[in-house]
Amino acid sequence: MIGFVVLIAMMPGYLKDLPQLVEWNTIAILVGLIILSRGLEDSGALTRAGLFLLTHMHTERKLAVAIVIFSALLSAVVTNDVALFIVVPLTLGLNRVAKIPVGKLVIFEALAVNAGSAASPIGNPQNLYLWQLSNDSFMSFLTTMLPISLWMLLVILLLAIFAFKNERVELNGCHTSAPLLLPLFYLSLLSYPIFLILVELNYVMIGVSAVLIVFLAGWRKILWSVDWQIILIFILMFIVLGLLAKLPIMAVVAQYLIDLPGHEVTAAILLSQVISNVPATLFLSEFTQDGYKLAWGANVGGFGLAIGSLANLIALRLSNQQGLGLHFHAWSIPVLLLSSLGAFFLAPWFF
Template sequence: MPIMRRLLSRLTEDFLLLTLLLLLPLLLWLQPTAPFDVVALVDWHTVTALAGLMLLSRALEDSGYLARFAAWLLPCCHSERMLAVLLLLFAALLAAIVTNDVALFILLPITLSIGRLTGLPVGRLIIFLALAVNAGSGLTPVGNPQNLLLWQASGYSFWQFTLMMAPLALSLLLLILLLSGVAFGSHKFSIAVPHNNNSDNGRLFGWSLAGYPLFILAMEYQLTPYAALAVLLAYTLFKRVVISGIDWLLLLVFMLMFIDLGLLAQLPAMQQLAAQLMALPNGSYTGSALLSQLISNVPAAIFLQHFTDDWRALSWGVTVGGFGLAIGSLANLIALRLSKQPGLWREFHYWSLPVFAGSLMLGWLLS
């Protein structure tokens, strides 16, 4: 029963999952709901879209070609500042395509290797990577879970949503790049990050890369569940190791988020809170950015979608909400947890809180 032991271990280690599970009976007691109506609270198009994108992203990561590109890119750097700028641009672009979390999983090991080889301030570089993937992922509907949810809810096309997000996402990335000029010096060095090409799989990379636009097209035509099933079957038949590498409990977390926050949204006290947030100046934008600082930007998007149809303001607000406190975005927590750098939590907020303040003002100016 090793699988059951691993599952139980993960349940006890995953604080968010455990909290959502324990909260569900209380919410059902406060807001009695029929089983069918509970299931209906889950946005199945978003969940299946997330499953398909997780499979495709994992396959791209497993192919080794993204790490190969990063290893090729880094020898082009001749200074600490140039290294930071190139890594941040690559991280932002990668996040817009394969989600912010996957971008971090690919780049964090490379960044830690850079630190060991050069003695650079790797902790600060990791902080800026987290900021960059949050900015870059805000550009496209598939860059992060909250965009995926709001894209599906809004009914916009892929390009309509991307054009809506572009002014904010590109401005945030520019802000972070300018700040990196202050954070990193002009110290000269040369670096070559080793990469074992023997394990790279060109066929897996090619087919998975081709699958991305096809999957997005299926989402455009409301065929997401069928497309996700097709992707799952394809990897089951031809590359089962991709399936075993997926964090399937993350899908359970999102289903529970939909259910718990859907039930919360029906409570009178929470409706009053939402009304107060919406009453703030530029309420959908400001309220979602501030709420993200308390409960993270994905739950904030799930909760507030029940109270506004201003998709631009809500999408911009939860994107900005990914900065500031570490809890604002799951990507922040991943970066801080995997880096294992002493004192990084304190330094993270030294940089991220000013970025949140600047981003909030940028959003107001661009609105």
């Protein structure tokens, strides 16, 4: 917020242009997805699915692999942040009735949602933004991002097999089944494809208006429980980074990064380690037209330092595990290095 005020003071001539710096279509889609994701979450269906998964894997290694796959798939549908708000509490709950390496599981859940969300246009904010800029179809974006997403997921799965023991997990209690609100589940589930079709047809405002009206009419409490602050954060992020991009020195910095070997992929990976992958995407998109390379780099850049992705910070905060940050980096940095190597090798085959 202080940075925003300083920038406005430095560049008062751009005050009237601030609304134009915001990609309102992206903000509208984010609003719709957050509401629908919250509907699925509050219905209890995802909690039950995750609970079933967590209690039917009988060895530590199988449990870890299942959690990684479940987290990755879930993040592609309900975004990486929402996926963590489901799987991390479930893991903490399982820890109360079984002896499991809960901290390590949370680390791999954070890594998994970054990998899984990379494939989907709606999996994370940077993909959503670049998808809107590209004007490509949902499937076109998905197929272009799938190779790097699968590579990252493969790296994480191989590390999970190495990291977790093949010892049996013994439960010493039972979970209480989560309540299931079927009307809310069906409403949210059916609304997803309809909303995405309207987005695909460039009827974004109609889609988000329909979602708001439906939930206002039948599930108003969902709207009250949505984290609206995150929408404000993204609006401010667009404005701050848009203003920064207008500074002459920033154009020099961006061009230097893009001119490095690997170009947009390298630039996004490096900048994500400093300012996180969403701001890095918003900033670099002002200086390149190659959105897909930027998307590959930004998603790979979610690994490495914890600041690389908001999902990492959410997972560490939800875990309530002291000193987990150090252990996180012991796994996340190797994933960054291996994912980067994969991105540099695969990129010439797809671009």
